[in-house]
Amino acid sequence: MAQVAENREFLAVQLSKHFYLSELTKSQTAARKGWNNIPDAKGISKLRLLCEKVLEPVRAEFGVTVCSSGYRSPRVNRAVGGSKTSQHRLCEAADFEVPGVANPDVARWMERRLNYDQLILEFYKRGQPNSGWIHVSYREGRLRNMEMTALRVKRLGRWKTVYITGLVTNYVIEEAESNMNWWEEIKLFFTGQVLLPA
Template identity: 45%
Template sequence: MSIDLNLSLSENFRLKEAIASQTASRLGINNLPNVEQTACIVKVAQHILQPVRNRFGIPFSPSSWFRCLDLNHQIGSKSTSQHTKGQAVDFEVPGISNLEVAKWLEANLSFDQLILEYWNQDEPNAGWIHCSFIDQSSNRGHAKRFDGKHYLTGLEG
């Protein structure tokens, strides 16, 4: 069975963006999701990425989305990462402060975890946004920031 990499996940996002990985390509890792993972990827596209795209009106591609277990291991991430389930995505919106995007997301969307990673108030475009989505009834709505050493409650200190 072949997988259509141009499969539309939402109006502006395709499956090929969810599985894109330079590390996987370089190491020959088959970073393809199964049916359950694909269903989760679709939810992230429809409930997180597309609403962000609609709100800010700026095209963007996620920097990290789905990671098969082998890829996740190769990059040194935790085995419990929601990326391996297709439930998490890392992204930035060009030209918009990551804090501004994260604050809008926190105020307007349902999410499981929202983490402002490596953000620096002196460099508004520093770091990235990590956001996960399970489903409307299971999402915890945890918003925090990561400074490189510690997870801190809330998006701002």
């Protein structure tokens, strides 16, 4: 019981004016399996920076901001199929949405006004403004201001994730019928041009 009480104290830690540690560490996988998903003091400091530098400005502009994923312990990250290099593991990333505001609109605002490491519009579907979510990372000393769009594409009956450079919302994906290599099979149409991932 002492561990549970200690965890509750940690979860009540306020990271910034509107964000608490509980929001940036919640995990259905960790809760279901009874795993601890609380970072150390250094990790909490990194989450605080992420909130102050990125999430708070978004909230100030758009209102309530709901985080669906923040810190993931290595164990939780493996269980959810996260990348071994995920910035979620390092307390440097969050996935979020702003209820009632189209994800591309929030991402474009961020691109024009904030500094960050990565900004990814994930799994947005054209014509469905609130589809997908926004992934953002903040790493002190490395702010690349890198924008990407994550797409789910079907190849030979299997779904794959493809990352393309930039915040792209005007795309159509077609699957080729040929035996070309993986990158050539995916045709991404942007304003009349065919772009293939490198």
